[in-house]
Each structure stands twice: as structure tokens, then as C-alpha cells.
Amino acid sequence: MSSPSKKPTTEESSAGVIHYYRQTEPAHSLLPSIQEELTTLGLGAECAKITSIATESCFNVQLQEGTRLDDNQVKILTWLLAETFEPQALALETSFLTASQSNDWLLEVGPRMTFTSAFSSNATSICHACKLTPVVRLELSRRFLFHCGQELSAEAQKIIKSMLHDRMTEQEYPTPLTTFDAGVTPQPVQIIPILEEGRAALEQINNSMGLGFDDFDLDYYTNLFKEKLGRNPTDVECFDMGQSNSEHSRHWFFGGKMVIDGVEKPETLFQMVKATLKSDEVKENSIIAFHDNSSAIRGYDNVKSLRPTSLNQAGPVKIGTQTLHPILTAETHNFPSGVAPFSGAETGTGGRLRDVMATGRGAYPVAGICAYCVGNLQIPGYKLPWEDETFVYPNNLASPLTIEIDASNGASDYGNKYGEPVIHGFTRSFGQRLPNGERYEWVKPIMFSAGVGQMDGRHTAKGECEKGMLVVKLGGPAYRIGIGGGAASSRVQSSENADLDFDAVQRGDAEMGNRLNRLMRACCDLGD
Incomplete structure (x- = not known):
């Protein structure tokens, strides 16, 4: 210095x-x-x-x-x-x-x-x-x-x-910047001729743009635009559907029929999970379950809390009272944390925080939990008897040790920049060759993110959409991130799919997340 x-x-x-x-x-x-x-x-x-x-x-x-x-x-x-x-x-x-x-x-x-x-x-x-x-x-x-x-x-x-x-x-930057003008000319919006060419037109843009649509997606969107909407989509709409309307966001598989060994099961996965809500005692205590971004149980009335005196500028706070319901949400971000551990875990935390904020008409995040399950760590200079050095890992996934370190750093980094403390968690590593020759291991890791929050009792229901309401997207720039979503996660990973795998991993933007949280808090503090 x-x-x-x-x-x-x-x-x-x-x-x-x-x-x-x-x-x-x-x-x-x-x-x-x-x-x-x-x-x-x-x-x-x-x-x-x-x-x-x-x-x-x-x-x-x-x-x-x-x-x-x-x-x-x-x-x-x-x-x-x-x-x-x-x-x-x-x-x-x-x-x-x-x-x-x-x-x-x-x-x-x-x-x-x-x-x-x-x-x-x-x-x-x-x-x-x-x-x-x-x-x-x-x-x-x-x-x-x-x-x-x-x-x-x-x-x-x-x-x-x-x-x-x-x-x-x-x-x-090969040389110091003299301008932020990248010299890039935006491409004109293209019309995808589904009405004229059918599914083949959607297949072509899927392959050229790497949208990650699987056969179900291709059939679904072809039918949607050709039979129901009766119009051709734009490439912008297709790109947005690749990010926003994937299995990752919609959980089609959870509501689908399960056929195991040729026998259809009587219940879907969602029906099995929702069956826990049938008793009157549970219904009385449950505020939100299975239909929102988080779950909420009955909290307390007349809770003293600090409320801002002004929502559009810095100022003093005052003591107010409100009904607050505790919130819990959890999700895994396994595949992204395997491909790009830091970014994958970072956005696992960010996505879960987004779910807390979006519960009901809006809610307040409080604290987070993170956990990781990976294969054998193979720590240099720390050989363990059960670790098999001959185990081979996919070349598009990071090593278990790298995942353990970078994923932990990513989740904590996002929470620190956002303003949510990580207060609890666990980690496990396991990989073993069984006597019958079968290999048991967390080759694709588990990155578990959970968080608690609280919600004003007046904001438990989102309300109905009305004609004339504006649909607003808030957030940072739209890179080629999250493309493929759950379809990419469920696909067999290989070197041929490495670029699509990379696109399927979202990127964290904790500073923007913090700004969105401040906006959501202000909206929640408005009350009714």
C-alpha cells in the first residue's frame, strides 16, 4: 500500500x-x-x-x-x-x-x-x-x-x-474502459410460425436458443398457441417461458400421475402431501398451506413492533401493534449447486428469500437455514479409509469438496449482502461401494435452504386479479440464466449439455434482492 x-x-x-x-x-x-x-x-x-x-x-x-x-x-x-x-x-x-x-x-x-x-x-x-x-x-x-x-x-x-x-x-476488459457502449444492436423480435409449421417451429427455436424445453413442454406450448390462443408466439415469449414457466417454477411432476412398474398410483405426490391437512385441528392452526410460496401457522394478535413513520424517506420509527403469523419455507437447489456451487447456493438462498417476501400479499424475512449433502470429500492430505479414489465424477459438476466450500460461501454471501443471518444448518458427505458392486453416493449434491419469516395478518390472501391491473416485473437484468429450470435438472448431465447446464444455473444479485425487500417491506408497512 x-x-x-x-x-x-x-x-x-x-x-x-x-x-x-x-x-x-x-x-x-x-x-x-x-x-x-x-x-x-x-x-x-x-x-x-x-x-x-x-x-x-x-x-x-x-x-x-x-x-x-x-x-x-x-x-x-x-x-x-x-x-x-x-x-x-x-x-x-x-x-x-x-x-x-x-x-x-x-x-x-x-x-x-x-x-x-x-x-x-x-x-x-x-x-x-x-x-x-x-x-x-x-x-x-x-x-x-x-x-x-x-x-x-x-x-x-x-x-x-x-x-x-x-x-x-x-x-x-482488454484495455481500460473508455465507454460503456458495447456496440451491440438489439435483434428485432421474431415471430415463431407455430400456426404454419406446428411443433417443428418450436423445436427449431428450442434448439437454436437452448431453451431447455422437453417433449412435454413442446407439446404443451404447441397446443397452447395453436389450439387455445390461435396465434404465433414471439421469440421473447418463448424465452420468458423457458425461464418462468418451467418445471422448476410450476412443479408439473408433483401434480402428475405416478406410474411405477406399470401400475398407476391412486394419488399424486401433491395429493399425498396435502392429505396431512385434513384434520380440523390442523386446519384451525394453518393459515397458508400448499397454495402459496410459503406455509404459515397461526401467530399472535397485538404484537408490538417498530413501524416506520415515513415510507418514502429515512425517518424515526414508532411502536405499533399488528397480528403476526410465523412463516416457514424450504427448497433445494441441487443441480445448480453441482454445476456452479457458489452461484447455485447463492440463488438457492435468494430464491427462497423471494418466496418468503411473496407469501400472501407480502411478508418479512427473518432468518435462514442452509444444509449440504455431498459425495466423498477427498481432502488433500486427509485420506479417509472409506473414500475410494477411483470414483469418477461428471466433468460438468464440481468436486464434492469444491461444492462443500463454495456452496457454503455462496449461501452465506447472499444472506450477508441481503441482510438475513444464517443461524442453523448441517452438512454430510457419503460415498461407498457396496459388496454387490453398486455405488451409493451423493454425486449430484443436495443444497437445502430454509427460512423463517412473519406476515401481517391482513395480508394472508393475495386477492383476485382484476381487469386493468398492471403486471410489473421487478429485478435485475435478464441474462440467459435459469433457462431449462427443472427440465435441465432432471436431464442426464453430460459434456454435450454443458453449455445448457451452465445457462440453467441462475445468478445471484443480493444487492437487487435487498432493494426488492425494502420495496416489499414498505408495501407491507402500508397495512390495508
């Missing part, structure tokens, strides 16, 4: 994108984890080439065209971006990373330029509150300088890049 910061000038702060560099300490595990990954993939010789890694962050600040920051605004922005106890570790247009030899390699990754990130949205809101109105976008990128004795191979660089950024939501 020795490089001096450069004093900003108003001339520099009038450029299209200005760069504030902040020196950071690399994580202790960064170099060892990269070396371990290279060794695992047969590139052990590349490890010795890397002698050390230096890191820094870059705040890419875009100003409104034709505007500049005056000296006072520059001083405020510098104060906002600098580390509190190390202000000298911030510099304008001067990087702290200096290549010492020709073999050194600089890598910078950051958010895709085509979308404004939640970080930028929050950062610009803070800037505007501090009278920095010329700031229209502020994105954070990460810079890595690899000091190398010899030049890294292209294959090693490719592997390192894949470890250090998510290619779905981020991209490499």
Missing part, C-alpha cells in the same frame, strides 16, 4: 469514463487455488511459472455527456471511493499494478457493459444523494497482475479466466 495517490483534476474528471484505482490485498487462497486447479487439469508445469499475484479494484465512473465534476465534487467522490483507513491507496488514472518483466500478465474483468449492475445502481443513487448528479454509471472491475517467470500458455490463461469471473454476467 505504498504507491502515492494522484490528486484528481477537473480536466480528468470531465472524461467519458474516468478510472479510480484502489489497491487491494490478494486473498491468501488465490494463488494456491489457481495452482491446484491447473494441476488437477493436467497443467502442473504452468504453476511454477507464477511467482506472485497482485490485485486492485477499478471504479469506472461514467459522467453525463457534456458535464464535468467541479473540485468539490471530485473531493466528495474521492472520499466515497477511498478505503476509510487507507485513503492513500486510491489513485485517479494511475494503476498500482506495474509489470516488472515481459512475461507478466494483466487481467481485468468486470460487469458486462450491456447491463447496468445492481452495484452501479446503488452507487449512482449514493452519488446523487451526495450531489454528484453528473455520475450516470459506476461499475467496479477487478484487476489481477500475474508476475511470471515464463509466459503462461493460452490454455492456462483460459482456465484462470474461468476461475476469476462468471462469463454469463461478466467480461474481460
